Amino acid sequence: MTPTIKDVAAAAGVSxxxxxxVINKSGFVSEKIRERVLLAITLLNYKPNAVARSLKQSKTHLIGIIVDDISNLYMMKIIKSVENLATEMEYNLISCSHNNRPEEERKALQRLMEKRVDGIIMVPTGSNLDELNMPNNIPVILVDRKVENARFDTVVHENINTSITLVQHLYLHGRRKFLFIHGALRHSVEIERVNGIKKAIHLLGLDMSAQVFLEVGAALGHISAEVRKYLEHSGLPEGIYATNHLALAGTVRALWDMGVQVPEEVSVAGFGDIDTYGLLRPSFTLAKEDPCEVGKIASELLFERIEFDKQVDQPKEFLVTPKITIGTSCGTHVRP
DNA sequence: CGGGCAACAATTAGCACGGT
DNA sequence: ACCGTGCTAATTGTTGCCCG
Incomplete structure:
Protein backbone atom coordinates (compact mmCIF):
# COMPACT_ATOMS: atom_id res chain seq x y z
CA MET A 1 0.00 0.00 0.00
CA THR A 2 1.07 3.56 -0.62
CA PRO A 3 2.14 5.18 2.64
CA THR A 4 -0.25 7.57 4.36
CA ILE A 5 0.29 10.33 6.85
CA LYS A 6 -0.33 7.69 9.52
CA ASP A 7 2.65 5.63 8.37
CA VAL A 8 4.85 8.70 8.38
CA ALA A 9 3.68 9.56 11.90
CA ALA A 10 4.43 6.02 13.11
CA ALA A 11 7.83 5.98 11.42
CA ALA A 12 8.78 9.35 12.89
CA GLY A 13 7.31 8.53 16.29
CA VAL A 14 4.98 11.55 16.31
CA SER A 15 1.24 12.11 15.86
CA VAL A 22 5.38 19.83 8.81
CA ILE A 23 3.89 19.13 5.39
CA ASN A 24 1.92 22.36 5.34
CA LYS A 25 4.49 24.47 7.17
CA SER A 26 1.81 25.54 9.63
CA GLY A 27 1.98 25.86 13.40
CA PHE A 28 4.99 25.21 15.59
CA VAL A 29 7.18 22.14 15.20
CA SER A 30 10.65 21.88 16.75
CA GLU A 31 13.53 21.64 14.32
CA LYS A 32 14.50 18.22 15.72
CA ILE A 33 11.02 16.73 15.17
CA ARG A 34 10.65 18.46 11.82
CA GLU A 35 13.82 16.80 10.55
CA ARG A 36 12.64 13.43 11.84
CA VAL A 37 9.35 13.80 9.99
CA LEU A 38 11.05 14.90 6.77
CA LEU A 39 13.39 11.91 7.01
CA ALA A 40 10.43 9.54 7.43
CA ILE A 41 8.73 11.17 4.42
CA THR A 42 11.85 10.61 2.33
CA LEU A 43 12.38 7.02 3.51
CA LEU A 44 8.77 6.02 2.89
CA ASN A 45 8.54 8.06 -0.32
CA TYR A 46 5.36 9.55 1.07
CA LYS A 47 3.14 11.76 -1.14
CA PRO A 48 0.13 13.53 0.42
CA ASN A 49 -3.25 12.20 -0.69
CA ALA A 50 -4.99 14.97 -2.64
CA VAL A 51 -8.33 13.15 -2.48
CA ALA A 52 -8.31 13.09 1.31
CA ARG A 53 -7.15 16.68 1.40
CA SER A 54 -10.07 17.67 -0.86
CA LEU A 55 -12.41 15.77 1.41
CA LYS A 56 -11.31 17.84 4.36
CA GLN A 57 -11.06 21.19 2.63
CA SER A 58 -14.09 20.88 0.33
CA LYS A 59 -11.78 22.07 -2.42
CA THR A 60 -10.54 19.80 -5.16
CA HIS A 61 -8.18 22.16 -6.98
CA LEU A 62 -9.86 21.01 -10.16
CA ILE A 63 -11.17 23.26 -12.92
CA GLY A 64 -13.63 21.94 -15.48
CA ILE A 65 -13.63 23.19 -19.04
CA ILE A 66 -16.34 22.27 -21.53
CA VAL A 67 -15.90 23.12 -25.20
CA ASP A 68 -17.73 22.04 -28.33
CA ASP A 69 -14.89 19.88 -29.61
CA ILE A 70 -11.55 19.43 -27.90
CA SER A 71 -9.83 18.63 -31.22
CA ASN A 72 -10.85 21.97 -32.66
CA LEU A 73 -7.66 24.04 -32.77
CA TYR A 74 -9.46 27.18 -31.69
CA MET A 75 -10.82 25.39 -28.62
CA MET A 76 -7.44 23.82 -27.94
CA LYS A 77 -5.93 27.29 -27.72
CA ILE A 78 -8.56 28.38 -25.21
CA ILE A 79 -7.89 25.26 -23.13
CA LYS A 80 -4.12 25.76 -23.28
CA SER A 81 -4.49 29.34 -22.15
CA VAL A 82 -6.71 28.33 -19.22
CA GLU A 83 -4.26 25.59 -18.34
CA ASN A 84 -1.40 28.08 -18.16
CA LEU A 85 -2.99 29.98 -15.30
CA ALA A 86 -4.40 26.81 -13.72
CA THR A 87 -0.92 25.29 -13.52
CA GLU A 88 0.45 28.48 -12.02
CA MET A 89 -2.30 28.41 -9.38
CA GLU A 90 -1.65 24.69 -8.77
CA TYR A 91 -4.94 23.51 -10.20
CA ASN A 92 -5.62 20.68 -12.61
CA LEU A 93 -7.90 20.80 -15.62
CA ILE A 94 -10.62 18.40 -16.72
CA SER A 95 -11.60 18.97 -20.34
CA CYS A 96 -14.86 17.79 -21.92
CA SER A 97 -16.48 18.13 -25.35
CA HIS A 98 -20.22 18.54 -25.86
CA ASN A 99 -20.08 18.28 -29.66
CA ASN A 100 -22.73 21.00 -29.83
CA ARG A 101 -25.32 18.65 -28.37
CA PRO A 102 -27.23 20.03 -25.38
CA GLU A 103 -27.62 16.55 -23.90
CA GLU A 104 -23.86 15.99 -23.86
CA GLU A 105 -23.43 19.49 -22.48
CA ARG A 106 -25.80 18.66 -19.62
CA LYS A 107 -24.01 15.39 -18.86
CA ALA A 108 -20.57 17.00 -18.95
CA LEU A 109 -21.74 19.64 -16.47
CA GLN A 110 -23.23 16.94 -14.27
CA ARG A 111 -20.00 14.93 -14.21
CA LEU A 112 -17.89 17.97 -13.42
CA MET A 113 -20.17 18.90 -10.55
CA GLU A 114 -20.00 15.36 -9.21
CA LYS A 115 -16.22 15.64 -9.31
CA ARG A 116 -16.71 18.76 -7.16
CA VAL A 117 -14.63 20.95 -9.44
CA ASP A 118 -13.94 24.37 -7.97
CA GLY A 119 -15.00 26.24 -11.09
CA ILE A 120 -16.13 25.79 -14.69
CA ILE A 121 -15.29 27.52 -17.95
CA MET A 122 -17.62 26.61 -20.73
CA VAL A 123 -18.46 27.24 -24.37
CA PRO A 124 -22.25 26.88 -24.27
CA THR A 125 -24.10 25.02 -27.02
CA GLY A 126 -26.59 27.84 -26.95
CA SER A 127 -29.32 25.74 -25.38
CA ASN A 128 -31.50 27.14 -22.61
CA LEU A 129 -29.37 27.42 -19.49
CA ASP A 130 -32.39 26.96 -17.23
CA GLU A 131 -32.74 23.40 -18.46
CA LEU A 132 -29.08 22.62 -17.92
CA ASN A 133 -29.16 22.63 -14.14
CA MET A 134 -26.28 25.08 -14.00
CA PRO A 135 -24.32 25.07 -10.75
CA ASN A 136 -24.96 27.97 -8.39
CA ASN A 137 -22.45 27.09 -5.70
CA ILE A 138 -19.34 27.36 -7.86
CA PRO A 139 -18.24 30.06 -10.30
CA VAL A 140 -18.92 29.58 -14.01
CA ILE A 141 -17.53 31.69 -16.84
CA LEU A 142 -19.03 31.41 -20.32
CA VAL A 143 -16.73 31.85 -23.29
CA ASP A 144 -16.98 32.42 -27.03
CA ARG A 145 -20.78 32.41 -27.27
CA LYS A 146 -23.40 34.63 -25.72
CA VAL A 147 -26.45 33.09 -24.11
CA GLU A 148 -29.76 34.63 -23.11
CA ASN A 149 -30.37 34.91 -19.39
CA ALA A 150 -26.74 34.95 -18.50
CA ARG A 151 -26.21 35.26 -14.79
CA PHE A 152 -22.60 34.45 -15.64
CA ASP A 153 -19.70 36.53 -16.83
CA THR A 154 -19.04 36.04 -20.51
CA VAL A 155 -15.91 36.44 -22.63
CA VAL A 156 -16.61 36.66 -26.35
CA HIS A 157 -15.13 38.03 -29.56
CA GLU A 158 -16.46 41.17 -31.15
CA ASN A 159 -18.30 39.86 -34.20
CA ILE A 160 -20.69 42.44 -35.61
CA ASN A 161 -18.35 45.36 -36.28
CA THR A 162 -15.55 43.04 -37.36
CA SER A 163 -17.91 41.44 -39.84
CA ILE A 164 -18.90 44.87 -41.14
CA THR A 165 -15.23 45.82 -41.50
CA LEU A 166 -14.50 42.75 -43.62
CA VAL A 167 -17.37 43.46 -46.01
CA GLN A 168 -16.35 47.12 -46.17
CA HIS A 169 -12.84 46.03 -46.96
CA LEU A 170 -13.93 43.98 -49.96
CA TYR A 171 -16.25 46.80 -50.99
CA LEU A 172 -13.46 49.39 -50.90
CA HIS A 173 -11.59 47.26 -53.40
CA GLY A 174 -14.38 47.26 -55.86
CA ARG A 175 -16.30 44.13 -55.00
CA ARG A 176 -20.08 44.35 -55.23
CA LYS A 177 -21.40 40.80 -55.72
CA PHE A 178 -20.67 38.48 -52.84
CA LEU A 179 -20.98 34.92 -51.78
CA PHE A 180 -21.31 34.75 -48.00
CA ILE A 181 -20.52 31.32 -46.62
CA HIS A 182 -21.59 30.71 -43.06
CA GLY A 183 -22.31 27.89 -40.61
CA ALA A 184 -25.61 26.92 -38.98
CA LEU A 185 -27.22 29.87 -37.19
CA ARG A 186 -27.38 27.94 -33.93
CA HIS A 187 -25.35 30.16 -31.66
CA SER A 188 -24.48 33.81 -31.22
CA VAL A 189 -21.19 33.74 -33.13
CA GLU A 190 -22.65 32.85 -36.53
CA ILE A 191 -25.79 34.90 -35.92
CA GLU A 192 -23.80 38.03 -35.09
CA ARG A 193 -21.44 37.64 -38.01
CA VAL A 194 -24.31 37.18 -40.47
CA ASN A 195 -26.10 40.14 -38.89
CA GLY A 196 -22.92 42.15 -39.41
CA ILE A 197 -22.95 41.22 -43.08
CA LYS A 198 -26.54 42.34 -43.45
CA LYS A 199 -25.81 45.62 -41.69
CA ALA A 200 -22.85 46.19 -43.99
CA ILE A 201 -24.95 45.50 -47.07
CA HIS A 202 -27.42 48.06 -45.84
CA LEU A 203 -24.78 50.63 -44.86
CA LEU A 204 -22.97 50.34 -48.17
CA GLY A 205 -26.18 50.44 -50.19
CA LEU A 206 -25.41 47.14 -51.88
CA ASP A 207 -28.04 45.36 -53.92
CA MET A 208 -29.34 42.66 -51.58
CA SER A 209 -30.70 40.55 -54.45
CA ALA A 210 -27.19 40.28 -55.91
CA GLN A 211 -25.84 38.70 -52.73
CA VAL A 212 -25.86 35.00 -51.95
CA PHE A 213 -25.82 33.38 -48.51
CA LEU A 214 -24.68 29.77 -48.45
CA GLU A 215 -25.07 27.79 -45.24
CA VAL A 216 -22.57 24.97 -44.88
CA GLY A 217 -22.03 22.16 -42.36
CA ALA A 218 -19.27 21.73 -39.83
CA ALA A 219 -17.06 19.13 -41.55
CA LEU A 220 -14.24 20.43 -43.72
CA GLY A 221 -14.61 17.82 -46.45
CA HIS A 222 -18.30 18.52 -46.82
CA ILE A 223 -17.83 22.26 -46.81
CA SER A 224 -15.34 22.27 -49.68
CA ALA A 225 -17.60 19.94 -51.67
CA GLU A 226 -20.62 22.15 -51.03
CA VAL A 227 -18.73 25.31 -52.01
CA ARG A 228 -17.32 23.70 -55.13
CA LYS A 229 -20.73 22.44 -56.16
CA TYR A 230 -22.18 25.91 -55.75
CA LEU A 231 -19.38 27.67 -57.65
CA GLU A 232 -19.44 25.19 -60.53
CA HIS A 233 -23.17 25.62 -60.83
CA SER A 234 -23.49 29.36 -60.33
CA GLY A 235 -20.09 30.75 -61.33
CA LEU A 236 -17.68 32.94 -59.41
CA PRO A 237 -18.83 35.99 -57.45
CA GLU A 238 -16.56 39.03 -57.11
CA GLY A 239 -15.88 38.40 -53.48
CA ILE A 240 -16.25 35.51 -51.06
CA TYR A 241 -16.54 35.99 -47.33
CA ALA A 242 -16.53 32.98 -44.98
CA THR A 243 -17.70 33.56 -41.41
CA ASN A 244 -15.62 30.93 -39.62
CA HIS A 245 -12.31 29.16 -39.99
CA LEU A 246 -13.81 25.89 -41.20
CA ALA A 247 -15.94 27.63 -43.81
CA LEU A 248 -12.88 29.61 -44.86
CA ALA A 249 -10.60 26.58 -45.06
CA GLY A 250 -13.26 24.67 -47.02
CA THR A 251 -13.63 27.59 -49.40
CA VAL A 252 -9.91 27.96 -49.96
CA ARG A 253 -9.62 24.22 -50.61
CA ALA A 254 -12.48 24.30 -53.11
CA LEU A 255 -10.87 27.25 -54.93
CA TRP A 256 -7.51 25.46 -55.05
CA ASP A 257 -9.13 22.27 -56.32
CA MET A 258 -10.88 24.25 -59.04
CA GLY A 259 -7.68 26.06 -59.98
CA VAL A 260 -9.22 29.46 -59.25
CA GLN A 261 -6.65 32.22 -58.79
CA VAL A 262 -6.98 34.35 -55.67
CA PRO A 263 -7.05 37.31 -55.89
CA GLU A 264 -6.97 37.49 -59.71
CA GLU A 265 -10.34 35.82 -60.21
CA VAL A 266 -12.02 36.32 -56.87
CA SER A 267 -11.29 38.12 -53.58
CA VAL A 268 -11.55 36.18 -50.37
CA ALA A 269 -12.00 37.35 -46.79
CA GLY A 270 -13.03 35.58 -43.66
CA PHE A 271 -12.80 34.85 -39.98
CA GLY A 272 -10.25 32.55 -38.52
CA ASP A 273 -6.64 31.60 -38.43
CA ILE A 274 -6.30 28.72 -40.87
CA ASP A 275 -2.54 28.89 -41.11
CA THR A 276 -1.29 27.29 -37.92
CA TYR A 277 2.29 26.80 -39.03
CA GLY A 278 2.68 29.95 -41.09
CA LEU A 279 3.21 27.98 -44.28
CA LEU A 280 0.88 30.03 -46.43
CA ARG A 281 1.34 33.47 -47.86
CA PRO A 282 -2.35 34.13 -47.72
CA SER A 283 -3.85 36.11 -50.51
CA PHE A 284 -7.01 36.65 -48.52
CA THR A 285 -7.98 39.05 -45.78
CA LEU A 286 -8.47 37.64 -42.31
CA ALA A 287 -10.10 38.60 -39.06
CA LYS A 288 -7.98 36.58 -36.67
CA GLU A 289 -9.60 35.65 -33.40
CA ASP A 290 -7.52 35.47 -30.26
CA PRO A 291 -8.60 32.35 -28.37
CA CYS A 292 -5.57 32.65 -26.09
CA GLU A 293 -6.77 36.05 -24.92
CA VAL A 294 -10.30 34.69 -24.40
CA GLY A 295 -8.93 31.83 -22.28
CA LYS A 296 -6.67 34.19 -20.35
CA ILE A 297 -9.44 36.63 -19.42
CA ALA A 298 -11.85 33.81 -18.58
CA SER A 299 -9.39 32.01 -16.31
CA GLU A 300 -8.38 35.23 -14.56
CA LEU A 301 -12.05 35.94 -13.85
CA LEU A 302 -12.59 32.39 -12.64
CA PHE A 303 -9.68 32.43 -10.22
CA GLU A 304 -10.74 35.80 -8.86
CA ARG A 305 -14.02 34.15 -7.95
CA ILE A 306 -12.47 30.95 -6.60
CA GLU A 307 -9.53 32.28 -4.63
CA PHE A 308 -10.93 35.57 -3.44
CA ASP A 309 -14.55 34.51 -3.29
CA LYS A 310 -15.49 37.48 -5.44
CA GLN A 311 -19.21 37.48 -6.11
CA VAL A 312 -20.98 38.30 -9.36
CA ASP A 313 -23.08 41.35 -8.62
CA GLN A 314 -23.81 42.23 -12.22
CA PRO A 315 -22.70 39.74 -14.89
CA LYS A 316 -20.22 41.37 -17.24
CA GLU A 317 -19.42 40.83 -20.88
CA PHE A 318 -15.81 41.02 -21.98
CA LEU A 319 -15.08 41.66 -25.65
CA VAL A 320 -11.95 40.56 -27.49
CA THR A 321 -11.50 42.27 -30.84
CA PRO A 322 -10.17 40.12 -33.68
CA LYS A 323 -7.12 41.47 -35.53
CA ILE A 324 -7.56 42.13 -39.21
CA THR A 325 -4.68 41.15 -41.45
CA ILE A 326 -4.82 42.35 -45.00
CA GLY A 327 -4.01 39.78 -47.64
CA THR A 328 -3.01 40.49 -51.19
CA SER A 329 -6.49 39.72 -52.39
CA CYS A 330 -7.70 43.26 -52.38
CA GLY A 331 -4.67 45.32 -53.09
CA THR A 332 -4.22 44.44 -56.72
CA HIS A 333 -7.72 44.75 -58.05
CA VAL A 334 -9.65 47.95 -58.39
CA ARG A 335 -13.06 48.08 -59.91
CA PRO A 336 -12.96 49.73 -63.34
C1' DC B 1 5.20 22.47 21.27
C1' DG B 2 2.90 18.24 20.64
C1' DG B 3 -0.94 14.95 21.19
C1' DG B 4 -5.85 13.93 20.65
C1' DC B 5 -9.93 14.20 18.30
C1' DA B 6 -13.95 15.95 15.68
C1' DA B 7 -15.14 17.00 11.14
C1' DC B 8 -15.32 16.54 6.22
C1' DA B 9 -18.59 13.34 2.30
C1' DA B 10 -19.95 9.23 0.70
C1' DT B 11 -20.22 4.44 0.92
C1' DT B 12 -21.04 0.12 2.93
C1' DA B 13 -20.80 -3.57 6.35
C1' DG B 14 -23.35 -4.95 10.08
C1' DC B 15 -27.30 -5.36 12.67
C1' DA B 16 -32.03 -5.21 14.46
C1' DC B 17 -36.58 -5.78 13.27
C1' DG B 18 -40.71 -7.47 11.25
C1' DG B 19 -42.97 -10.29 8.00
C1' DT B 20 -43.42 -14.63 5.29
C1' DA C 1 -34.61 -19.97 7.69
C1' DC C 2 -34.91 -16.34 4.62
C1' DC C 3 -35.76 -11.82 2.79
C1' DG C 4 -36.32 -6.86 2.64
C1' DT C 5 -36.04 -2.53 4.99
C1' DG C 6 -34.02 0.99 7.52
C1' DC C 7 -30.87 2.43 10.57
C1' DT C 8 -26.11 3.00 12.74
C1' DA C 9 -21.33 2.88 12.79
C1' DA C 10 -17.15 2.28 10.60
C1' DT C 11 -14.25 3.58 6.97
C1' DT C 12 -10.98 6.58 4.20
C1' DG C 13 -6.66 10.67 4.92
C1' DT C 14 -6.18 15.08 6.28
C1' DT C 15 -6.77 19.41 8.70
C1' DG C 16 -7.59 22.60 12.33
C1' DC C 17 -8.86 23.39 16.84
C1' DC C 18 -8.51 22.50 21.69
C1' DC C 19 -6.09 21.14 25.64
C1' DG C 20 -2.21 20.24 28.61
Missing part, protein backbone atom coordinates in the same frame (compact mmCIF):
# COMPACT_ATOMS: atom_id res chain seq x y z
CA UNK A 16 -0.33 12.64 12.46
CA UNK A 17 -1.22 16.20 13.42
CA UNK A 18 2.47 16.98 13.74
CA UNK A 19 3.20 15.48 10.33
CA UNK A 20 0.42 17.60 8.87
CA UNK A 21 2.02 20.73 10.34
Missing amino acids: IGTVSK
